[in-house]
Amino acid sequence: MLIIFISYLVYLPTTEYTKQYYDAEGYWLFGEKYFSTGRFAFLSYFNAIRGYFFPLLLAPLTRLSVNYGWTVMDLCRLLGAANAAAIFGWAGPVLWHTVRGGAPVSLGRRLQFAALGFALWRDYFNFCLTDFPALLAIGIALIGLLRGRGLASCLVAGIALAAAVNMRPVYQAAIPAMGLLVLLPAVGRPRWWGGARAVVLAVGMAVVMAPQAYSNHFHVGSWSPWVLTSMPDEPNLFLQQLGWGLEMQKYETHVGQSYPLASMRFEDQRGKALLASTGLTTFTEASQYVQLCLHRPWRALGVWLRHLFNGLDIQYPTPYILDVYALSWPLALLNYGLIWSGLLALFVRKWPRMSGAWLRPGLVALALLVPCLITLLTAIECRFLLPLHLLLSAAVVFGTAPLRWWRAATGRWRLAVLASYVVVVVAGFSASASTQRHLALQPRHILRDLPFSDVSADDFLPAPPPEPW
Numbered sequence: 001m002l003i004i005f006i007s008y009l010v011y012l013p014t015t016e017y018t019k020q021y022y023d024a025e026g027y028w029l030f031g032e033k034y035f036s037t038g039r040f041a042f043l044s045y046f047n048a049i050r051g052y053f054f055p056l057l058l059a060p061l062t063r064l065s066v067n068y069g070w071t072v073m074d075l076c077r078l079l080g081a082a083n084a085a086a087i088f089g090w091a092g093p094v095l096w097h098t099v100r101g102g103a104p105v106s107l108g109r110r111l112q113f114a115a116l117g118f119a120l121w122r123d124y125f126n127f128c129l130t131d132f133p134a135l136l137a138i139g140i141a142l143i144g145l146l147r148g149r150g151l152a153s154c155l156v157a158g159i160a161l162a163a164a165v166n167m168r169p170v171y172q173a174a175i176p177a178m179g180l181l182v183l184l185p186a187v188g189r190p191r192w193w194g195g196a197r198a199v200v201l202a203v204g205m206a207v208v209m210a211p212q213a214y215s216n217h218f219h220v221g222s223w224s225p226w227v228l229t230s231m232p233d234e235p236n237l238f239l240q241q242l243g244w245g246l247e248m249q250k251y252e253t254h255v256g257q258s259y260p261l262a263s264m265r266f267e268d269q270r271g272k273a274l275l276a277s278t279g280l281t282t283f284t285e286a287s288q289y290v291q292l293c294l295h296r297p298w299r300a301l302g303v304w305l306r307h308l309f310n311g312l313d314i315q316y317p318t319p320y321i322l323d324v325y326a327l328s329w330p331l332a333l334l335n336y337g338l339i340w341s342g343l344l345a346l347f348v349r350k351w352p353r354m355s356g357a358w359l360r361p362g363l364v365a366l367a368l369l370v371p372c373l374i375t376l377l378t379a380i381e382c383r384f385l386l387p388l389h390l391l392l393s394a395a396v397v398f399g400t401a402p403l404r405w406w407r408a409a410t411g412r413w414r415l416a417v418l419a420s421y422v423v424v425v426v427a428g429f430s431a432s433a434s435t436q437r438h439l440a441l442q443p444r445h446i447l448r449d450l451p452f453s454d455v456s457a458d459d460f461l462p463a464p465p466p467e468p469w
Helices: 002-014 022-033 053-068 072-100 107-126 131-147 151-167 169-183 193-220 237-247 269-276 286-295 297-312 329-348 356-375 382-399 402-408 411-436
Strands: 248-254 263-267
Touching: 002 072, 002 107, 022 053, 022 072, 053 072, 053 151, 072 107, 072 131, 072 356, 072 382, 107 131, 107 329, 107 382, 131 151, 131 169, 131 356, 131 382, 151 169, 151 193, 169 193, 169 356, 237 248, 237 269, 237 286, 237 297, 248 297, 269 297, 286 297, 297 382, 297 411, 329 382, 329 411, 356 382
Parallel strands: none
Antiparallel strands: 248 263
């Protein structure tokens, strides 16, 4: 963890970013709101679609900026370096070892895992976004339930799970799997032990969720413990996302000068036609989306599969892109190799027969991957599939021994493996090029949505053909 922490502290200041953007800037300003009255006041902050927990974590850092002159970027980078060290140096390897058993993950493999994460995600840690902190919280919750022997670990797991849900509400989908995990019988414990663990887990969740319920009640009169998806008489964010998910194959955010808009929308013509067939411009009820998918299941499946690929197709190691047309094929090649290796490990490996021993790993996989499945319905971004990305990385780095396999394999198997690699890479670049060709300008956006203010009508002329990679 110390090696990773120092490496990021050295690297992050060398990037070209000089400020927080959009959601990242918003979270920092939310943290400042807790002190907007001159002293800390919990009810000073409220946002219907952003929970209180992450801004509350940032609140002490905002005081370091105001009172002691620390720059916002330095503080966010310090937080990002600590987050990277915790995920790549501790949570990922420990969770893998806890689920699979055997010897602890070696230092060499931990550093390989961290290096792969650095290559694919390094610039995300410049910004105070919730994706990695929420994933770390889910990791803490799973480790607490799997490794903890007492009720205190269940309490910590409940706090961590509720924190993840508050930061990223999509992790509500992990709660059923976590609930089953806590109820599993423990060796040498009485039958009532699972129930006691469940009660303590719920108490831990209540510690985090009660303040959200209090804030919701104070500001909008609702005692809901969840982050609200909309204000009264305003559009529901999730329903809006369902419509955007049909219109777009992928979404990215631009903050440089190479593209005239902040919104990089990769349009989905087939998805837009599917939405148009309903006669709606947006969904007002979730049942409308369900009915559409039931009537056109294969077209809906096509939309979801394009989202799956584009969510896995990392073209930039950053959430905020400075140069849209920068050469990115080396990163894409590494990523396609990772996807290929993960698929190979999944389908070629000899798996033992299903047994009770598979219950815990299966529930861990559900807790991590069901939230990813839900995000496939929305306007997909690569960070939405972060649990799946890191699970593939862990499977490749921690669960395979490629040199040993290569020496033991026959010539026919080696040829088949190399052929499958070529197929996956060619298919990946081809599908990515198809998506890149649908990058569209959005002239209907008002000027305040643009990353720079000196915009003229000429800026809305068609952009030059993008370099696919």
